[in-house]
Amino acid sequence: MDGKGDIIATWMKKHRLIYTGATRHPFILNIRDGSIDISSFKRWLAQDYIFVRAFVPFVASILVKAWKETDDSSDIDLILGGMAALNDEIEWFKKEASKWGVALNSVVPHKANVDYCRFLESLMNPDVEYTLAITAFWAIETVYQESFAHCLEDGSRTPEELKETCQRWGNEGFGQYCCSLKNITNRCLEKASDDVLSKAEVILIRILEHEVEFWNMSRGAI
Numbered sequence: 001m002d003g004k005g006d007i008i009a010t011w012m013k014k015h016r017l018i019y020t021g022a023t024r025h026p027f028i029l030n031i032r033d034g035s036i037d038i039s040s041f042k043r044w045l046a047q048d049y050i051f052v053r054a055f056v057p058f059v060a061s062i063l064v065k066a067w068k069e070t071d072d073s074s075d076i077d078l079i080l081g082g083m084a085a086l087n088d089e090i091e092w093f094k095k096e097a098s099k100w101g102v103a104l105n106s107v108v109p110h111k112a113n114v115d116y117c118r119f120l121e122s123l124m125n126p127d128v129e130y131t132l133a134i135t136a137f138w139a140i141e142t143v144y145q146e147s148f149a150h151c152l153e154d155g156s157r158t159p160e161e162l163k164e165t166c167q168r169w170g171n172e173g174f175g176q177y178c179c180s181l182k183n184i185t186n187r188c189l190e191k192a193s194d195d196v197l198s199k200a201e202v203i204l205i206r207i208l209e210h211e212v213e214f215w216n217m218s219r220g221a222i
């Protein structure tokens, strides 16, 4: 370590407000208190299926960057495991959609979703450093982990039929996975130039903003 320390912890303090906005959004709070409107949940489900399909090539692009830019093979193993989990996730979305009567093949992507997927695509460019892409990856996964874990904490009144959804991202294993992503990201950030560091910080903020917009869209607020 060159003395930069836990950069993510510093960012978390600095950007606490927007981070809380993304991880304690009214959409999540309404799941947690049992007042969620099921039409919002179905909108989220359909739109997130589209997002996850776009997320797969994004994660694949990180795998390529890791292979080119790091000699730590455990990074590749972790990212590959993440891709395998996305394969299961896509099957889960199909099953869940049919349970709720949501027709996934006729879903029109909402503007907030299109904008977010475009942002992911911009990060897939080979010119974008591994450090920047892994920062985005860690942030995207962690927002879902922290959000859905909150719906499973003691005192939550999450409806029984939504618990499986919350478990998918709120379970301990996914929490461990996010922690490993955080460790990799911190390691990359510690070695990064000031220019890359400030770009990574901007990317984190953009991700958090996109996540807030995604929840807003799911509530039908935009």
Ligand SMILES: Cc1ncc(CN)c(N)n1
Pocket: 048, 051, 052, 055, 140, 141, 143, 144, 211, 214
């Ligand atoms: C919008 C969004 N953000 C994050 C995740 C977690 N992979 C997701 N499925 N969708």
